[in-house]
Amino acid sequence: MKKWNDSPKIQELLSRMTLQEKIGQLNQRNICAYDEHVEEIKQEVREGKIGSLLFSGSAIPENGGMEAFDLDFTRELQEAAMESRLKIPLLLGRDVIHGFETIFPIPLMMAASFDDRLIEECYSALAAEAGNAGVRWAFAPMLDLSRDPRWGRVIEGPGEDPLLGSRYAASAVRGFQGGSPAQEGRLLACAKHFIGYGASEGGRDYHHTEISDYALQNQYLPAFRAAVRAGVGSVMASFNELSGQPVTGSRRLLTEVLREQLGFDGFVVSDWGGVEQLEAQGVAENGADCARLALQAGVDMDMADQCFARHLEAEVMAGRVSMEEIDRAVERVLQAKLRAGLFRQPVRETVNIDRVKHRALARRIAGESMVLLKNDRNLLPLSKKGRVVLTGCMAQNRDSLMGAWTPDGSADSVITIEEGIRAVAPELELFTESCTLLSDMTAVMEQADTVILALGESARASGEFHCLADISLPEDQAALALRARRLGKKVVGLLCFGRPIALGDTISLFDAVLYAGHAGCEAGMAAAELLFGDRNPSGHLSMTLPRSVGQLPLYYNAAPSGRPVNGYYTECRNYIDESGSPLYPFGYGLSYTSFQVEKARLEKETLSLAELSAGEKAVLHVWVSNTGERDGDTVLQLYLRDPAASMARPLRELKAYERRTLSAGETAEFVFRLGLEELGYYLPDGLLTLEKGEIQLFAGFDAWAEECAKLRIV
Numbered sequence: 001m002k003k004w005n006d007s008p009k010i011q012e013l014l015s016r017m018t019l020q021e022k023i024g025q026l027n028q029r030n031i032c033a034y035d036e037h038v039e040e041i042k043q044e045v046r047e048g049k050i051g052s053l054l055f056s057g058s059a060i061p062e063n064g065g066m067e068a069f070d071l072d073f074t075r076e077l078q079e080a081a082m083e084s085r086l087k088i089p090l091l092l093g094r095d096v097i098h099g100f101e102t103i104f105p106i107p108l109m110m111a112a113s114f115d116d117r118l119i120e121e122c123y124s125a126l127a128a129e130a131g132n133a134g135v136r137w138a139f140a141p142m143l144d145l146s147r148d149p150r151w152g153r154v155i156e157g158p159g160e161d162p163l164l165g166s167r168y169a170a171s172a173v174r175g176f177q178g179g180s181p182a183q184e185g186r187l188l189a190c191a192k193h194f195i196g197y198g199a200s201e202g203g204r205d206y207h208h209t210e211i212s213d214y215a216l217q218n219q220y221l222p223a224f225r226a227a228v229r230a231g232v233g234s235v236m237a238s239f240n241e242l243s244g245q246p247v248t249g250s251r252r253l254l255t256e257v258l259r260e261q262l263g264f265d266g267f268v269v270s271d272w273g274g275v276e277q278l279e280a281q282g283v284a285e286n287g288a289d290c291a292r293l294a295l296q297a298g299v300d301m302d303m304a305d306q307c308f309a310r311h312l313e314a315e316v317m318a319g320r321v322s323m324e325e326i327d328r329a330v331e332r333v334l335q336a337k338l339r340a341g342l343f344r345q346p347v348r349e350t351v352n353i354d355r356v357k358h359r360a361l362a363r364r365i366a367g368e369s370m371v372l373l374k375n376d377r378n379l380l381p382l383s384k385k386g387r388v389v390l391t392g393c394m395a396q397n398r399d400s401l402m403g404a405w406t407p408d409g410s411a412d413s414v415i416t417i418e419e420g421i422r423a424v425a426p427e428l429e430l431f432t433e434s435c436t437l438l439s440d441m442t443a444v445m446e447q448a449d450t451v452i453l454a455l456g457e458s459a460r461a462s463g464e465f466h467c468l469a470d471i472s473l474p475e476d477q478a479a480l481a482l483r484a485r486r487l488g489k490k491v492v493g494l495l496c497f498g499r500p501i502a503l504g505d506t507i508s509l510f511d512a513v514l515y516a517g518h519a520g521c522e523a524g525m526a527a528a529e530l531l532f533g534d535r536n537p538s539g540h541l542s543m544t545l546p547r548s549v550g551q552l553p554l555y556y557n558a559a560p561s562g563r564p565v566n567g568y569y570t571e572c573r574n575y576i577d578e579s580g581s582p583l584y585p586f587g588y589g590l591s592y593t594s595f596q597v598e599k600a601r602l603e604k605e606t607l608s609l610a611e612l613s614a615g616e617k618a619v620l621h622v623w624v625s626n627t628g629e630r631d632g633d634t635v636l637q638l639y640l641r642d643p644a645a646s647m648a649r650p651l652r653e654l655k656a657y658e659r660r661t662l663s664a665g666e667t668a669e670f671v672f673r674l675g676l677e678e679l680g681y682y683l684p685d686g687l688l689t690l691e692k693g694e695i696q697l698f699a700g701f702d703a704w705a706e707e708c709a710k711l712r713i714v
């Protein structure tokens with residue numbers, strides 16, 4: 001990978017910078033469009049005291065009512081930078097998480113498509129839209145593996161699996177950065193939050209995380225390894241304290257692991273206020289300690305709290321921070337600006353945006369992300385000529401379907417569930433009330449035999465600092481489903497929740513359930529196309545669906561146990577009051593057709609460690625049939641288990657997957673190649689390891705896939 005820290009331009013520029021100008025490059029301030037600080041900030045930019053600005057007024061749609069920024073505003077800001085002594089351009093950043101003008105499904109949903117190419121296309125569209133507003137740096141993709149849906153930020157990431165997270169990371173970085181972030185329509189990506197934030201204890205945001213080195217290497221780091229390999233330009237340090245070390249002040253994590261082990265050569269930005277929070281986290285006595293600790297740990301840019309700006313100069317003068325440490329951070333920031341094309345073009349011309357194409361992308365990935373959980377007696381797809389009732393709190397909702405972190409989105413752009421159904425099935429006799437009272441909803445249910453209950457949660461019930469202690473189906477929504485059941489209706493649950501929820505026994509109230517999530521501006525159309533059969537469901541859960549919140553954390557790649565309590569593949573009693581198994585496992589998703597693994601064959605059933613170390617791979621062929629009457633997309637998943645190794649390896653580990661369309665009756669051959677990295681695992685010190693013995697392989701359509709082959713390593 002090209003090393004960026006050796007550009008003569010940067011060295012020459014560095015040699016001319018004063019200490020104040022160097023520290024200015026490490027200082028990022030927040031700016032809300034046209035607020036009262038704009039002139040003060042522009043003056044500081046002219047004086048070389050600010051190197052980057054983030055536009056972060058709000059995470060809710062329409063920028064929380066504040067003025068959005070635009071190209072003219074960003075041009076104004078860059079003009080101020082061009083008036084500075086050294087004319088170093090600003091790096092302008094924004095939370096472009098899963099939408100800009102076009103709102104795509106939340107990342108947890110997009111990951112459920114298992115469609116790497118489509119995900120990349122969506123991020124390319126995002127980059128073009130954000131770039132047209134002057135954004136040159138996106139604080140995304142968020143790659144925090146999480147196993148606890150009580151944590152509101154699960155919606156921002158790709159779920160519970162290291163491989164799915166890795167493939168998502170690579171797709172998003174490629175989509176954002178393309179061949180170079182300096183190209184038109186591209187921008188600098190930011191892998192966040194490094195590292196372990198998703199393990200916040202109890203799903204409580206910003207909380208303690210206890211992560212062993214073994215879990216860090218094998219669960220939490222893979223997505224960041226993939227982002228680094230994809231050439232991500234920046235990394236954001238996470239708020240959490242990890243086993244006693246706040247990440248923002250951890251040299252072990254930000255330098256030894258991120259840079260020396262993973263080979264990251266971009267720059268590290270703290271999360272908002274993360275530098276000065278080191279004092280509250282108990283590892284610094286004052287702001288000066290915070291600044292020194294964070295810089296020496298490996299933070300190059302200080303987001304929003306100006307801790308670097310206030311303290312680093314004095315720390316250098318006092319000899320507690322060296323000029324080399326300052327220069328190292330400045331070099332990384334300047335290299336990123338060079339790489340992002342800012343020196344050549346501080347303000348880019350706009351690119352042509354095909355909004356129709358972007359909305360078509362949004363609809364397609366929403367349709368591929370929604371997960372059909374249940375479909376008793378093939379109730380779905382519904383006839384377009386029948387009589388159907390639609391009711392429930394999400395039937396006419398717009399802004400919550402966008403999901404959290406959509407400041408540049410507008411609820412006006414969202415097609416509601418009702419609008420989607422009317423568009424997809426114009427001849428349907430649809431009875432609905434834009435009601436919220438249970439009694440009104442019940443009254444309307446008398447109109448037809450089939451009831452679609454559009455249920456869900458507000459977009460403000462998830463996202464940063466929006467965690468839930470109770471993730472069961474809200475009582476009023478369960479009551480509505482019970483009412484429909486008692487009225488003898490056929491009940492379709494359309495679940496528009498951001499996070500996985502714990503349906504528990506309420507699942508029995510529904511004949512069919514489509515997990516529609518917060519699926520963006522085209523949610524209504526995508527859901528309607530699936531409900532009425534224009535499209536065949538093909539989403540697969542990116543996160544386990546528990547039965548109850550008491551089971552959490554619950555995830556498929558659990559460690560084996562000395563007793564069968566942990567092998568939730570069989571009905572086991574971890575609790576005396578609850579099952580030990582999930583309601584639906586990771587990777588699960590139904591279709592209107594059916595798929596089955598016909599057979600599997602390893603080209604070589606035995607491979608030596610020497611062959612694998614020399615790059616040879618185990619090649620597994622799997623034949624899959626579409627045994628139903630209609631075409632459909634399947635996601636063949638390959639899991640492995642290493643039942644006897646130096647460390648206890650999980651009961652299942654997803655090691656490959658491929659999404660493919662199979663025509664009705666078609667049998668297709670899938671080929672998976674497994675090398676040392678796929679078959680092996682990381683020891684706590686980060687050494688990739690594989691030992692002799694047997695590896696069990698499982699091929700199927702969720703984490704409960706059947707064993708299909710055994711590989712011997714000799």
Ligand code: GLC
Nearest residue numbers: 054056095139192271272464
């Ligand atoms: C927030 C989030 C981070 C975001 C940043 C800028 O606190 O943790 O993900 O990018 O601040 O808005």
